[in-house]
Amino acid sequence: MSEHQTSANKMGAPHAGPDGEREPTRRDFLFLTTGMAGAVGVAAVAWPFIDQMRPDASTLALASIEVDVSSLQPGMSLTAKWRGKPIFIRNRTPKEIEEANAVALADLKDPVARNANLPADAQASDLDRSAGQGKENWIVMIGSCTHLGCVPLGQAGDFGGWFCPCHGSHYDTAGRIRKGPAPQNLAVPTFSFVSDTVIKIG
Amino acid sequence: MSGEHSTYTPTSGIERWVDSRLPLPRMLHDSFISYPVPRNLNYAYTFGAMLSVMLLVQIVTGVVLAMHYAAETTVAFNSVEKIMRDVNHGWLLRYMHANGASFFFIAVYLHIARGLYYGSYKAPREILWILGVVIYLLMMATGFMGYVLPWGQMSFWGATVITGFFSAFPLVGEWIQQFLLGGFAVDNPTLNRFFALHYLLPFMIAGVVILHIWALHVTGQTNPTGIEIKTKTDTVAFTPYATLKDALGVSVFLIVFAWFIFYMPNYLGHPDNYIPANSLKTPAHIVPEWYYLPFYAMLRAITFNVGPIDSKLGGVLVMFGAIIILFFLPWLDTSKVRSAVYRPWYKLFFWLFVANAILLGWLGSRPAEGLYVILSQLGTLYYFGFFLVIMPVLGLVETPKRIPNSITEAVLEKRSGGSPATV
Amino acid sequence: MKRVLSGLLSLALLAGAGAAIAQENHPAQQGAAAPASGEHAGGGEAEAHGGTPHFPIKKPAQMAWTFAGLFGHYDKAQLQRGLKVYTEVCSACHSMNLVSFRTLKGLGYSDAQVKAFAANYEVQDGPNAEGEMYTRKALPSDHFPSPFPNPEAAAAANNGAAPPDMSLLAKARGIERGFPTFVFDIFTQYQEGGPDYIHALLTGYENPPAGVEVAPGTHYNPYFANAAALAMAKPLNDGQVTYDDGAPATLDQYSRDVAAFLMWAAEPHLEERKRTGFMVMIFLVIFTGLIFLTKRAVYAAKEH
Numbered sequence: 023m024s025e026h027q028t029s030a031n032k033m034g035a036p037h038a039g040p041d042g043e044r045e046p047t048r049r050d051f052l053f054l055t056t057g058m059a060g061a062v063g064v065a066a067v068a069w070p071f072i073d074q075m076r077p078d079a080s081t082l083a084l085a086s087i088e089v090d091v092s093s094l095q096p097g098m099s100l101t102a103k104w105r106g107k108p109i110f111i112r113n114r115t116p117k118e119i120e121e122a123n124a125v126a127l128a129d130l131k132d133p134v135a136r137n138a139n140l141p142a143d144a145q146a147s148d149l150d151r152s153a154g155q156g157k158e159n160w161i162v163m164i165g166s167c168t169h170l171g172c173v174p175l176g177q178a179g180d181f182g183g184w185f186c187p188c189h190g191s192h193y194d195t196a197g198r199i200r201k202g203p204a205p206q207n208l209a210v211p212t213f214s215f216v217s218d219t220v221i222k223i224g
Numbered sequence: 225m226s227g228e229h230s231t232y233t234p235t236s237g238i239e240r241w242v243d244s245r246l247p248l249p250r251m252l253h254d255s256f257i258s259y260p261v262p263r264n265l266n267y268a269y270t271f272g273a274m275l276s277v278m279l280l281v282q283i284v285t286g287v288v289l290a291m292h293y294a295a296e297t298t299v300a301f302n303s304v305e306k307i308m309r310d311v312n313h314g315w316l317l318r319y320m321h322a323n324g325a326s327f328f329f330i331a332v333y334l335h336i337a338r339g340l341y342y343g344s345y346k347a348p349r350e351i352l353w354i355l356g357v358v359i360y361l362l363m364m365a366t367g368f369m370g371y372v373l374p375w376g377q378m379s380f381w382g383a384t385v386i387t388g389f390f391s392a393f394p395l396v397g398e399w400i401q402q403f404l405l406g407g408f409a410v411d412n413p414t415l416n417r418f419f420a421l422h423y424l425l426p427f428m429i430a431g432v433v434i435l436h437i438w439a440l441h442v443t444g445q446t447n448p449t450g451i452e453i454k455t456k457t458d459t460v461a462f463t464p465y466a467t468l469k470d471a472l473g474v475s476v477f478l479i480v481f482a483w484f485i486f487y488m489p490n491y492l493g494h495p496d497n498y499i500p501a502n503s504l505k506t507p508a509h510i511v512p513e514w515y516y517l518p519f520y521a522m523l524r525a526i527t528f529n530v531g532p533i534d535s536k537l538g539g540v541l542v543m544f545g546a547i548i549i550l551f552f553l554p555w556l557d558t559s560k561v562r563s564a565v566y567r568p569w570y571k572l573f574f575w576l577f578v579a580n581a582i583l584l585g586w587l588g589s590r591p592a593e594g595l596y597v598i599l600s601q602l603g604t605l606y607y608f609g610f611f612l613v614i615m616p617v618l619g620l621v622e623t624p625k626r627i628p629n630s631i632t633e634a635v636l637e638k639r640s641g642g643s644p645a646t647v
Numbered sequence: 648m649k650r651v652l653s654g655l656l657s658l659a660l661l662a663g664a665g666a667a668i669a670q671e672n673h674p675a676q677q678g679a680a681a682p683a684s685g686e687h688a689g690g691g692e693a694e695a696h697g698g699t700p701h702f703p704i705k706k707p708a709q710m711a712w713t714f715a716g717l718f719g720h721y722d723k724a725q726l727q728r729g730l731k732v733y734t735e736v737c738s739a740c741h742s743m744n745l746v747s748f749r750t751l752k753g754l755g756y757s758d759a760q761v762k763a764f765a766a767n768y769e770v771q772d773g774p775n776a777e778g779e780m781y782t783r784k785a786l787p788s789d790h791f792p793s794p795f796p797n798p799e800a801a802a803a804a805n806n807g808a809a810p811p812d813m814s815l816l817a818k819a820r821g822i823e824r825g826f827p828t829f830v831f832d833i834f835t836q837y838q839e840g841g842p843d844y845i846h847a848l849l850t851g852y853e854n855p856p857a858g859v860e861v862a863p864g865t866h867y868n869p870y871f872a873n874a875a876a877l878a879m880a881k882p883l884n885d886g887q888v889t890y891d892d893g894a895p896a897t898l899d900q901y902s903r904d905v906a907a908f909l910m911w912a913a914e915p916h917l918e919e920r921k922r923t924g925f926m927v928m929i930f931l932v933i934f935t936g937l938i939f940l941t942k943r944a945v946y947a948a949k950e951h
Contacts (some may be wrong), residue, residue, distance in 0.1 A: 049944045055734060056937040070313035074288050083749050083788035152447040289835070305745050305815070307918070313914045316923070450924075460949065467944040482931055486924020487717065487836040490818060498819035498913070499811070508873055559756040 023184040086224030088216060094185045096159060099176055108165035108173055109211065110184075111221065121182065122196035130207075131199050137210040142187060146207055151196040153215070162221065163197045163211050164212055169204035184208065255441055260459035261466045262447035264635050268342070269445065269466075270473025271335035276633050277327040277474050279433065282603040283426050285321040286370075293373065295419035297412045300375035301500045306442040326492045329515035332360060339576055342445045345563035349553040352439040357550045364516070366425040366546075369418040372410075376497030381510050383410045385416070389523075392540040409503065419532055449634045450562030451627065509591065512548050517588030518581050519543050522607065524592045525600035536616050540548040541602060549611050556611055558619030564627040580606045602615045662692050704869035707840075707847030708821055710903065714910060717925060720918050721911055724892055729908020730754060732888050732901050737813060739877075740805060742793035746816035746912050749787040753915055761787050768792055806864045808878040817841035817913040819907065822872060841913070842906035844872070846908035849902035852881040 029191040098200030135144035153160035171190035179185030181194035196206040232253040307314035345353035390400040406413030451552040526539035590596040629632040750763035763786040773780035795801035801809040822841030851870035865876035
């Protein structure tokens with residue numbers, strides 16, 4: 023089969039004559055163009071197959087929920103579900119707030135607030151972790167450990183906040199990581215008080 | 225292969241290292257690059273490439289659709305609609321898959337017709353042909369079960385009717401039907417197992433395809449003259465000659481495919497399948513997917529009892545027989561000449577067979593009444609007559625045309641006789 | 648070889664034609680723009696062979712739709728009018744379960760308008776903390792609620808025939824085109840059988856011709872796909888819905904608008920599909936041309 027060797031540049035070999043210099047060049051260009059067009063086509067076809075993995079329109083549409091918190095007395099919590107994850111809403115006691123305020127920011131493992139309602143560089147003070155001025159008692163967090171996503175237990179652990187039983191991460195009463203493998207404070211989702219008793223998350 | 229020595233020469237150290245451990249690159253090189261194919265292959269020999277592409281398209285789209293589909297009767301229909309409405313590019317993937325099934329069958333029918341015309345099933349290619357029939361059977365099973373998954377009216381009633389075939393068999397029929405359905409009627413267990421099998425069978429098809437290509441590369445391709453390769457001048461290298469011809473054929477095929485996907489995605493489907501399955505209400509007309517219609521026509525053509533066999537069982541036997549008979553084709557054809565090119569009478573009967581198959585397809589979509597039934601019966605008669613009478617007898621009585629001594633001679637004759645084939 | 652090739656190509660064409668047969672149930676003359684006379688269209692060849700009557704008696708007329716053709720697109724004003732007709736008339740009996748309010752943005756509405764529109768509807772949610780189901784205002788993420796709690800209730804309220812869900816109606820209906828029209832349809836890419844049928848049905852109510860018995864509780868309509876009469880009474884009349892954009896308040900206009908809207912409801916990605924398709928076709932044609940040239944160059948080198 024040697025006379026039918028395969029690579030494209032040998033294709034013009036039988037032509038090597040006076041105009042043999044020009045012809046193979048034109049052909050090489052043609053082969054290159056065809057090959058490139060094929061590559062572009064394959065890449066374009068690949069996109070829908072990748073794109074279909076992203077969250078679909080109905081998933082993205084379930085972006086916000088409203089939660090009635092009128093029944094939560096200080097020291098009580100509830101868990102709502104938002105985007106498939108638990109949301110911890112806690113009406114904190116004055117003692118818990120005090121404990122959280124007593125911690126120096128320099129002692130925190132993660133000094134950033136991780137609060138979606140504030141600028142990304144906001145400090146992890148108790149105020150900036152809570153629902154803000156006048157609503158310091160409320161804390162709203164995504165109940166998903168920042169280590170590997172287990173749901174932490176409430177009012178547990180060395181700091182009286184949350185404790186993740188999977189790998190032993192301890193969070194304080196403001197949901198800040200204090201001890202254990204988790205790298206960040208529990209995330210605060212976008213939320214707002216629609217009225218005094220209804221929180222809209224998302 | 226076919227006795228050729230490998231022409232693969234590893235050039236780099238890595239290639240040599242791999243070659244001495246797992247000579248996969250050598251195998252691919254010998255099978256798809258240096259592999260010699262007859263120099264006179266025409267575009268009828270590109271359908272195999274189209275089929276490979278369609279199998280790939282169906283597996284890839286099918287796997288991603290399965291990421292969104294739910295095989296449970298209460299949600300199956302809506303999960304398909306969710307794919308159509310909410311999943312990113314879901315409409316495209318589903319239309320590719322649904323129309324892909326039809327185009328897979330278009331390609332396979334063309335491929336089979338090519339085999340019939342050029343006598344590709346004859347010795348020494350019997351196993352190659354039989355593997356092809358096995359692939360075709362697996363495709364039919366896969367297509368049928370896939371059509372059930374959207375759980376529309378045609379899905380449900382198609383499944384009911386087709387599994388009903390088995391109830392025609394005496395004594396064991398009902399047991400077989402309940403075994404297939406996992407219940408007394410088409411229901412959730414049926415849908416679940418059909419989904420599992422619909423996912424499995426394409427990979428079995430892929431496995432048999434590998435055997436099919438292996439068998440092909442042992443015997444070598446046939447060609448329009450039906451003369452075996454004798455010398456090197458009869459052949460060209462698979463790459464680039466056959467590869468490029470295949471690529472052109474596939475590309476044209478894809479244009480037609482894209483036309484259907486983007487501009488008439490529901491043309492080949494049935495409107496009733498956009499109505500959710502209702503086990504209490506049968507659609508006015510149940511029609512299978514177009515690719516089963518000729519067999520459906522033959523099923524319905526048997527309206528009479530033959531001795532102890534009632535018309536129901538008779539219809540089922542005829543329908544299954546129409547496929548089973550293909551397995552015996554290599555031994556039914558008695559002609560010494562392979563290609564229809566040199567068999568004037570066979571050529572005529574072949575085209576009649578094609579016309580008859582299309583006629584049967586059309587009849588399968590008609591209501592089973594009046595003239596349609598009589599035409600179906602005549603069509604069924606010709607279908608079986610072609611294989612059981614014409615093929616064996618014609619081979620003995622037909623006088624073939626003069627056959628060239630070699631492929632090269634045939635090519636040269638043609639070139640001097642007609643316009644030179646510079647393309 | 649050329650002859651064989653052309654033979655196989657014609658075979659391919661015929662196979663394509665055979666493919667089309669799949670969706671055919673009745674042969675009958677194609678209804679031209681003007682409705683054929685009842686006797687003529689109803690007496691397709693099938694009827695000549697058997698005693699069973701074949702429906703519909705008349706074939707739908709082929710309408711001009713903006714969403715037909717290679718560059719088809721929805722007329723957003725028309726869709727909004729169609730939504731109005733659906734909301735004010737059809738939705739009293741017909742559900743549209745698969746369509747969510749958020750997708751109404753495709754009709755040209757803003758987020759706020761969609762939210763306000765959804766808030767007109769009450770949907771059931773729950774259970775709440777007490778274990779009770781409750782109703783609340785619909786959100787954009789909700790789907791159109793059904794007018795009846797379940798199909799049985801829908802059937803009970805409508806003489807035993809549950810009104811079909813309208814989400815997919817425009818794709819779930821289509822009168823067979825017959826030979827040879829269905830072959831031409833491949834080239835003209837006719838896919839508007841559903842809207843044509845809906846328009847024909849809505850405008851097609853008439854008094855039964857002399858000698859035709861209509862079962863009690865049904866209404867004669869020669870365009871109905873399955874019988875001579877259907878359970879739904881004539882739903883739309885001139886002047887019934889008030890349009891804000893000056894479009895004529897006629898039955899014909901209502902029928903066109905609601906049929907177009909139902910096409911959108913059934914196929915919301917139609918525009919994207921046709922746009923993508925055009926680019927794909929251009930690419931494939933160029934790519935095929937390139938392969939052809941490459942192949943010719945390679946084979947030209949061989950023939951010496």
